[in-house]
Amino acid sequence: MPKITVDGKQIECRDGVPVLQAVLEAGWDVPHYCYHPGLSVVASCRLCLMEMKMPHPQTKEMDWAPKLFPSCQTPVKDGMEVRFASEGVASSQSHVMEYYLVNHPLDCPVCDKAGECYLQDYSEKFGHASSRMVEDKHKNPKKDIGSKTLLYSDRCVVCSRCVRFGDEVAGAGELRVINRGHRAEIDVFPGVPLENELQGNVVDLCPVGALLSKDFLFQQRVWNLRSTPSVDPTTSAGATIWIDHNDDRIFRVRPRFNEKVNEWWISDETRFGWKYVADSKRLNQPLQRDNGAMKPLRWEAAPELLRRLLDEAASADQGVGVACVLSPMLSCEEAWLLSTFVRSRAPQATLVTGYVPVSGPDKTFPKGFKISAEKAPNRRGVESIIKAMGGPNATFEQFVKSAGDGKFKLAYVTGGYPQVWLTADQARAIGKVQTLITHDLFESALDEYATIRLPGASWAEREGSFMNADGLIQPFERALKPLDGVKSDGQFFHELVGRPGLYRGAKTREAMAEKIPAFGDIFVPRPEPEHAH
Amino acid sequence: MAYEQILMRNCREGGDPSIKQYKAAGGYQALDKALAMKPDELVEFVKGANLRGRGGAGFPAGVKWSFLPPNRTVTYLCVNADESEPPTFCNRVLMEHDPHMLLEGIIIAGYATRTTVAYIYMRGEFTEQFHVLQKAIDEAYADGLLGKNIRGSGYDMECYIHRGAGAYVCGEETGLIESLEGKRGWPRIKPPFPAVEGLFHKPTVVNNVETLACVPHILTRGLDWWNGLGTQNSKGTKMYCVSGPVNRPGCYEAPLGITTRELIYGKDFGGGMRDNMKVKTVAPGGISMGFLRGDMFPKPDGGKVDVTRDCDELDCLLDFDDPRHYGLLGLGTAAAVVVAEDTDIRDVLFNVTRFFSHESCGQCTQCREGTGWMHRVAARIRDGAGRQYDLDLLAEITKNMGMMPGLSICGLPDGAAFPIRTLVQKFRPEFEKRIGEQQADAAKRRILQTNPAAYDLPILQGRAVQPAGGTYMTPEKLKRN
Ligand SMILES: Cc1cc2nc3c(=O)[nH]c(=O)nc-3n(C[C@H](O)[C@H](O)[C@H](O)COP(=O)(O)O)c2cc1C
């Protein structure tokens, strides 16, 4: 690991990174717009300039060169000495910040980015509060460049991050710089809007408020948002994300850096895949069939009722006629608690891996970003638990068939999918089960056969961990209170098992790891440096 | 004294640009001489001539060629014919009248650098020149001078013309390479330098048209002849352009190191000023090098020039070193644009800033915003609404835009900064006088019209900051001006 000296302090850095990356990782705040560790280096914003010691051309003695170097373009070399805390650097930074405001409309009061904008932050820290530019500003237009994205090119700082992202990561090349000089602006080709499946990332990447998400436009001031670390619930890739929410409402989902999975990016599917959480059609009342009609059931009465029903079904044959369908939408902890509960009453119960939605083949982008075809977050987690639990198990198809053949007396079926997940035929087959307990987010074709219907909570209202398709176990936290009338699945299963206190993901994971050691090994991505963006 | 015309021997009205003419004048003999040598010997030979690049930077061609990595398989030669520096037209004259001189230079340089393909990047506006040069290339192919096994030497080289689309920045060598690759002409960050990784990621040499056209003559006439011309660090013959209100505007050849005065007044050159006007200022190396004071200023004391004093600077030698003594960036393209005494200096400033504001490629912040800002300030001054403070402001912008190396990716902002800086520095009394003559309040009224916030926004008044240097404007200061 090379050691370099920055402002008189020695730091150790990773091999082969640019000086800028190394000093950001060491905690320095160096202004930068064009540099992004996931994109090629263009060194065009000229904000990250530093001074460097070089051998004097005549005396060969090491001394500060009378020149500034872009730190994003200079790789670290053992023994090198650089500085940012110097008058030359500070003056260059302050002048560049002034240039950025020359044609900027200064419309922060109506800009979505205000509060998390690096033009604001850097002007405050490295630049000026006012501008000496008294002439007419050149005003680039506002443009609608695609179904999800708006471009306010008057706010653009021409860092070309969005262009490089489109070329290098998304492989779409839809965005381009047009025109020269201060008239330069970002644009799409005529008739070819920005429609690639990763386009949402350009909004995060944009250091200023030039690229905006139509979905988030004017929805919230960002300082009112709280960010909760979470994991993508839409596919099995296990992209890590931030849920930005306020007042128990999600406003947006952003990528959370993950060196093993999604790096800095997420797909639009992940980004906008949370909408169902706020759907008004979500179930919010436990129901119980009483003489053919569904009647409300109190949550408090549900555990006792379920224990009784299970005991009845398992009394004769150790529960051979009992099945429990563990949806891949469940977290590892929830799946473990539920299967533990079922097996405690019905030791021979069949554990079933729930329905796994798949759509098309996996998609891989030029730099390796993947959108996986499997549209559920935790198939592998559920399968691992079923395997570790031992005993009878089945696939979902096998379960449907056996249910249709009348093999089961009782089944506990978990769903939790944002979309329709059952055909009428499948529902009819499952409907042959005498005592059917469903636990789901939305109405489904099973409802007419169900004995008990429990409303589920969305992933944002739960906590736990998902095991992605590559076997990484990644925890996620609860961002929202569950909908009124809904109990989080984990809490309910916790009560079913009869564990004391409140359900907590981490606690449950510990208990689970004692039984299944593999679950002790979770992965938490390395946090991004505070001043990196 | 008339100088021998070497590069320009065929440059006259009605001259014949054909291969027949060129051969009759002794053309393509240097090529045979070159092909008899080993490529590396040839590189050493050109190094010995200290042939400094004619494109503006003055970097020795032989040294540039020797930077190529030794174990390369593909090498490209880019011929920079994008000549877009204002008042410069030497390359154009040469390509128009003697295209084979350039081709011979290309083939020899190509052989020396083991070039596989040579691309001539020609500025888009050159239409006639394109046809002349294309015809010459066709003739050369027909004559076995290009293509496979050139003159039986076993050396192969292809040559194509690529036409630009009219951007100054595509004359910058890496901007040229990007443009040649079919991309937006955005100069690249260096390192890697083109010699290591250039066109299509292969080792590449970029040379100016005139640089290459000199090569055959050095070979036929020898190093002694070449090194006998010019001044100490600037050897050889050079094409000069002179334009503006002189009696004989045009392109002339002379050894490096004639004086600016000779270029304007010499009877073989500019032939003096029209109507016996005096020279107010002249940009002797293309506008991006900066401006000299003309002879409407008094003669310097004892021939010694002190750039801080108002004096005639026309004795500046046009070689690679002397312009620096006058606060200029360098020799540039040795194309002088002369401004007569009756021209308002504010118009000169306006024109200069307009060019660079139009041509900055928009990549680097200082250059993108600084050029545009200066242009708008210059426009306001020209319109009679300047402030004394604007002169300091312009000087400050030029300083932090392009005066310190490393501030931006390419040399364009240096080229934008020097003329403006030298104009403001050297003509400050005139600017001040003009601004003083304006209608009272003109500046204030104009600024209020375009940008009321600059005066009235209370938050700005309250929070305007003064950096350590103290040059930052507060609204109060602004009002005073
Ligand atoms: C903004 C800019 C514009 C330039 N334009 C030209 C040009 O039009 N023609 C040219 O020959 N060199 C131009 N140059 C210089 C080239 O970058 C390069 O130095 C030159 O082509 C090298 O050739 P030489 O060594 O033969 O002079 C320009 C440089 C800059 C920074």
Ligand code: SF4
């Ligand atoms: S739109 Fe944003 S990301 Fe794209 S170049 Fe402009 S500032 Fe950079």
Ligand code: SF4
């Ligand atoms: S310095 Fe100016 S012209 Fe050169 S690359 Fe940067 S923005 Fe473009």
Ligand code: FES
């Ligand atoms: S120049 Fe280094 S971050 Fe932009």
